[in-house]
Amino acid sequence: MGKNKDYYQIEKNIQGYKKEIDRLEEEEDTDKERVKKLRDSIKKEWEKIRPQLTALQFVQIARHPDRPYTLDYIEAMINDFLEFHGDRRSGDDPAIVAGFGTYRGRTAAIIGHQKGRKTRERIARNFGQPNPEGFRKALRIMKLAEKYGHPVVTFIDTPGAFPGLGAEERGQAEAIAFNLKEISKLKVPIVNIVIGEGGSGGALGIGVGDELLMLENSFYSVISPEGCAAILWKDQSAVSKAAENLRFLADDLVEFGVADKIIKEPPGGAHIDWLKTFSNVDKELEKALKKIEKMSVEERLEKRYQKYRKIGVFGENDEPK
């Protein structure tokens, strides 16, 4: 199947079936029998492909330009979404969207990275790489949710915090750090969902809370495989090796006690069947929220603290007197 192939080449057959499904579904009198057959073919192909995929190929799925982004989830799952802008300090960051809406009958704050779909929008949104204003806006909306007692849902999908001159000047590190500290004390339920790329500090700044859900083909990493290859191997051809070593896929994160739940993706990945993806996310999100909403504030904050307190692997002997 080719360890070094781009995923886009590998998924050619699946994309072919999908195109056919899209065409049939556009027709007035859809041949449902045929659609079902095509879906079965996708499933079969996927079951053959998935077990052999390399970590880097999963990264390519997580970054797939056809995957649903935060605003797509909002459109599908949230009613009456009102987007709010600005950090009340210096600006607004289009790489993070934030606002309030109704999710399954309750108001919730919705916050997420937004990558942008066409070239112009991608540039406008800085490819989903937040500046300090984005993190500060996110915290502002979280505090507003706390004021009203509404839960917070965040969608994680970023290559990382923007490594720019202005970002440093305006305190990129401080913005992330402050969010972490404040989120640890935020009284309302917080569910984080990694929908694609969980890129380092840029993901973390809005990517911590009570429960972390990860889409099956997403990743959440301390550094991008490209960055890791450049620093540790000093060689861009080592990207695949770096990706294998970093152990950042959903299964790994469950093993490390970082992710609480993996959300199934439809055969072929989230980008092959958006509706199925939304429905899976919706189910798991509601389950997670219900569980956290039941807790008292004290219990919730203690559990949140202990969740991160426990993360880490080290050895320790008895301390000598």
Add this chain to the structure above:
Amino acid sequence: MGDRWSRCNNCRRILYKQDILDNLYVCPACGFHFRISAKKRLELLYDNGEYKLYDKNISSMDALGFKDSKDYSDRLKEQRKKTSLKDAVLNAEGFMGGIKVLISAMDFSFMGGSMGSVVGEKVTRAFERALDEKIPVIVVSCSGGARMQEGVLSLMQMMKTSSAIGRLDQAGIPYISVITDPTTGGTTASYAMLGDINIAEPNALIGFAGPRVIEQTIKEKLPKGFQRAEFLLEHGMLDDVVERKNLRSYLICALRVFLNLAS
């Protein structure tokens, strides 16, 4: 140049080593602050250089099975041998101007002071001990950021340490962050930036992204002094830049003020 002479990294002058030592590892000619070990740092800060170490036997493990040019487990062994440290931070308790204080001091010589599970755990324990004992805590950062070889476990130490600081806030326990050259990445983006006050040594490199990464992103040379302590002071990220020779008295003074200990 022999054992007795050394060259300043900054002014390139040849100096008598003893003069640098006598000057707290600061170049007597140009004021350049040499990087110092965690052990030296604790000696310089505590009364009479006396302190007690805590959490001494926590050591890193290779949780990911990470292998670049060598196995992470072998790298750890080498680093332990080279530095006689278990990892990149020392936790200590002692007195500063008669005030009982906990200090976590990072050591750049151990894998670039990178923060993995051990650094995260030890710094968190220092915060939690401060909370239990109701005494102030200082972290002296010197770190290249999160340790890649421990992957997402390293990343999550940022949240672990920051959450512990949140508890200090609520309990009214002072936490002072001292930032030294260099401090970048996940360390800056967690406890280093979260002090009640953030203090840095002169000319310390402090940032989120490394200068090389930024240069590659914006495709131009960075302005002189960019990401240096004075630059951060100017941009509102630091409370002050304090020379090493004044650091101890500065910190004692700050602690006295915070704790309302009238002199």
